[in-house]
Each structure stands twice: as C-alpha cells, then as structure tokens.
Amino acid sequence: MALLEIKNLHAKVAVAGGREILKGVNLTVNAGEVHALMGRNGCGKSTLFQVIAGRETYEVTEGSITYEGKDLLEMSAEERAREGVFLAFQSPVEIPGVSTDYFLKAAVNEVRKHHGEPELDAMQFLKLFKEKRELLEIDQSFTRRAVNEGFSGGEKKRNEVFQMAVMNPKLGLLDETDSGLDVDALKTVAKGINTLHQQDAHRALMVVTHQERLLKSIVPDFVHVMVDGRIIESGGKELALRVEQRGYAGIEEEVRQGV
C-alpha cells in the first residue's frame, strides 16, 4: 500500500468564484521515497502541499488523497499532523510570546495523546530537543525564543527542519526549505534532512525546490515537473538536471512534442 496516493486532484481557492489552482494532480509516494517537485512560481506546488496538510483556504473540488489507506481529505489539519504528515513552510509565521520549546512540547504531546502514548515530561523533552538541536547545529537559546519572532529567513527555515526532526513524521513536505539559505546553512539543513531520512527508512519526503543544487545533497528517487496545476513529467534524479539545462519551458516543449 502506498503511503500517499493522490488521484486527479482538483482544488480551487475556497471563495465563490475562486481560481482553480490544481487541475488534476496524480502522484504516488511510497514509504521511504524522496520526491522532488519542481516548477515555476505559481504552478501549484505550494498549494499541493497545503492541500495535503489540510488548509481550508483551498477547496478540493474533485479527486482524492489517500494516506495509509485512509481518506486524508476527511481528516482535519491537526489530525493529519497527528497521523504523521508534516509541512515545513516556505514562509513560517511568527507567534509572539510563545517560546519554540513550549510550542513544540504542546505539538509533540498532541501527537502522543493521539496515539495513546503518555506525554513526555520536562526531562525527556530536554533530551529530545538537545539531540535534534545538535543535528541541525542550533543553539539552545534558539528554542527559548518566541516561535519565529525576529528570526532571519535562514533561522526560520532551520526552525522548520528542527520541528520536523522533533515531530518525527512519516511524510515530510518541505516547501522551498532551501531558499534564502547561504551555502553553509544549506549544507547543515541538507545534512539534517538526510540524517532524518536515513534514521527512518520508512519516512517519505516531498521536496519543493527550484535548485538542482539541493538535490545533489538530498538525492530524490523521483522528480516531478509541475506546470499549471498538473504534473506533466516525472522521472528519476536526471530529470532535475534536464530542468537545470533546458528550463521549464524546454521540458514543456519536449512533453508537447512527445519526446
């Protein structure tokens, strides 16, 4: 059974007369796989992630998403998170006055409660946070600050991956986690993501990126090119290279000509 199966997914902005953004997406992700999603700005990559994560500002008008054999669209956003779907945001919001520590404790305990596991105590959290901080080379003071408040773009991205490490999801959706990172930060984050991937052979990742560079560190099993709300081409890691060389327009042209 596939971990995630998306069939003919159509979604529009959830207002009367809202624009249709996803126009029939088909995609299968198995446990342990890494998928890269590429495409121009505005082609629907982020929307796809948000729809998978359960954002109500989008309305699914057609198609289905099955997650571990269950109808994902029937679940609320928080249920999806508790079932192991994690979205690392492209532009994470700030939550003033709420420390990252506190926020993540609440999050982890919600997941544990959902699975009938006892909540972690302060000592266990300390240990968990320390281990994950080291993985992403972040300082302790970082998690004492309010969630994303006053964080630089790079710090926010790092915080997203740190949260993913702590939440330990089955499916990680990384939305342009590499953008806005300098070379060193990118290395650290990529290393972190890779370690997370290796630690759990069942964890699947979906990565939205514009840079082939990231895919050198996080090697995808599959690459998909999205154009205007549909996946028009899928392939192995070599597809990323083709995108790099020919551009999205080139790929579109090739598909049109049936190359």
Add this chain to the structure above:
Amino acid sequence: MPTETEEIETLANREYKWGFETAIEAETVPPGLSEETVRFISAKKGEPEWMLEWRLKAYRHWLKMEEPHDWPHLKYPKIDYQASSYFSAPKPKKKSLDEVDPELLAVYDKLGIPLSERNALLGVEEKGQTPVAVDAVFDSVSVATTFRKTLAEKGIIFCSFGEAVREHPDLVKQYMGSVVPYSDNFFATLNSAVFTDGSFVYIPKGVKCPMELSTYFRINAKNTGQFERTLIIADEGAQVSYLEGCTAPMRDENQLHAAVVELVAMDNATIKYSTVQNWFPGDPKTGKGGIYNFVTKRGACRGVNSKITWTQVETGSAITWKYPSCILQGDNSVGEFYSVALTHHFQQADTGTKMIHIGKNTRSTIVSKGISAGQGQNTYRGLVKILKGATHARNYTQCDSLLLGDQCGAHTFPYIEVRNTTSKAEHEASTSKIGEDQLFYCKTRGIALEDAINMIVSGFCKDVFKELPMEFAVEAQKLLGVSLEGSVG
C-alpha cells in the same frame, strides 16, 4: 470532518460556568434611591454619624451630576437608578467563620474559593502553595475574612470595610476619600453615597505582609447593584500584594457594579493590586444582561520611593469602564499598569490608566493588551501627565490590540502631557489580527483550533500575566481560554 464553523458553534454554546444562582435567604431593601436609602444603609451597618454625613454629602452632590455618555466609547442606555436595590444581605450575618451559613460556604467552595482556614492550611502542606487570606463579599456584605489572627500578630488589619468604620474610625477618616474624593465622578460619587461593604487593609510601618490578601466579590441577589469600597494603606516601608476576583449569576437584566478602590503608599512602601474580573458578560447570542462595571480605582504614591502596581485581567462584564491610576507624588515613586482586557460577543470595554507625575524622577510603565472577538468593542484610554516639577520623569507605554474576526473593534485614545523638558514619555502601539495563517501553522503541528487560539492569545498577554501572582496567572490564562471559546470563524 467537522467544519471550523460547526466546531466553533459547539464551543460558543458552552455556558458561563459561574452563572449559578444560590437560593439563600436574604434581606433586600425594595428598589429605589433617596436620602432615605442612604440613611437606611448607614443605619443597617450601625455607622457613626460622621460616616452618614459623608454619604449624604456625596448623595447630594451626585444629584447634580450626570451619567457619562459623551466621552466613553461605550453604548448603553441611561441607567434607571430607581429600579435597582441598594442593599441585599444574606441573613443572618454571623460573627465568626465557624458560624457562617454552610450554604454560603458551599457557594464559595463551588467557586473554588476556600473560606475554611483549616482546609486552606492543609492545602498549603499538600501543594506547597502560600496561603491566601480571603475576604468574601456576598452582595452587600462581607461574609467572612480568613487568617485574621495570623495577620493581626504582625499588626496587619484585614477586615470588611464596615468593620473598619466601626473599629478603626481614625484610619478610615484619615484616608477614605483622600485619593478618590466623594465628588470625583458620577459613579464614584454614587458609590460614596450607597457603598455597602468591601475590604480594608492596613499594613503597619516596615511590615511585609506574609501572605497574599484577597477579596472575592459575588453578586447573587436580583435587581441589586454592588457598591463596594476598598481601602488599602501601606505605611512606611510596608509591602502588600492584594488580589481581587469577581463573578455573578447569569441574568437577563443588567446589574450595576460601581466600586471604588483607594490605595495609599507611604515612603518606600509597595502595593501590588491584581484583579481578575469575570462578572457575567451577558448572553453571548443576544447581548442581553450582564454586569455594568463602572469602577474607580486610584492609588497615591505619597511617599518617596513608593510603588504601586495595578495588574488587571478583565474578561467579564457587559461593559467595563475603569482606569486604575497612579498619582506619583513622592520623589522616585513608581507607578505600573498591566492590563489584559478581553471583549467577546457583545461586550464593551473602555479601560486604561492615568499616570500623574508630580514628584521628581517618578517613573511609570503602562502595558495594555486589548483582545476583541465577536462583536466586542475594546478601547484603551490613557493619560500620562508629567507636571512641571516632575523633573526627569519617565513613562513607557505599550499598547497592543489583537483582533479575532472582522466584526470587532479596537480603539486607542492615548493622551500625553509633558510640562518640562527633562522628562521623557514613550508610546508604542500595535494592532494585529490572529491570522488564519497562524492558526493553520499550529494545526499542522497537531494543535487544534481552540488550543491554538489560547496559545496565541497567551503569548500576546505574556507581559501582563508574568506580573500576576503564580496561581492567579494560571487561573487568568484558563479564564481567557474559556472567554474566547468560539471566537474565531
């Protein structure tokens, strides 16, 4: 999948859990206000002549005053002062704690306020908490004051106001009306005429009060206003922390609560006054009923290096109208005001503070957090006045508003007057909205809507909550959660 709207409706239909009414035999005077009423109250409380004279002076002055409607950002009908009763007392009034009507004790028990010292002490051992001495005011009278003996050993007076008038007339005469004169404003003057009970605290020179003092106000009787008066005096070098809580049953008609609180801090004295106000806010769907909370609170930092801190969490009442203020008379004195005011459904609040800098090097801090949800209207109104002689005075004001939904309102009216060139006043203000993006972010971390709102709001209020005594802070946070249920759509 339940939609967010359904989820919210379920939450919104929860009730105000303090809204129960207790069938207790009470002596209530018929509605109406006249000199006779004033005389009746005074006689009922066995007051000396001077007290009655003071009340009458206030009453006669009040007749010439007008209910404020033009300047507050509040909509309310003209109140019919003849329609409500000005005195209601559970009978018979007992003298000691052991004799208090068990039914009354049960009421406070239900509200979570321990009136039995024995239990309170046991609680201390069990939870390692500091004991809190409580004065319980039920409608027009104080029904019990705990830990009096422990406090008396240190020379601290903690009793009902009525008792203070009888037992400590010199202190009352000296200080009552010295911060809020009987002619101060419409509601304070009304209170001066008809006040029924309240708390009195005197901390002698050099004494640090060993426990938190607290008054719990409960309105129970129908058609009755509550007019309590509190006076706290911290003599030279004294320190005290005082807490105030309040609830009322759910009713269709509006009930008036017009209190006066006066604080006096002498040289090097410190008074910390914290309020968690949770009067019945009115019917969430229709806006019917609820308490009209028109309160005058003012503190005088009379001595050098004295300090008064007001912390308030205002979540209840149909209307809140209060401006806990500080008169910074002593050199180097400090005034602080930390406020969280929440208006949900049809609630309205016009609240803030006045910091009057008179002495040299006086400092004041104002942190105001207004939260509006539903159709709530929330107004911050503040005055920072630095007089000519108040050289090197400093003020810092931070005034933030948080909006939930698009039918509520936040309004800010800051007034700053600086009359010398060595002083400095800073004002920072912000307005933000709990965004769908913040809520979605929390949800993708497994945190459900209601918890997400509570978390975001608590974060917003953090600077104020940290000023509250520990247990109160926890209580306030919970209360905020309950009051905000069903606020985001």
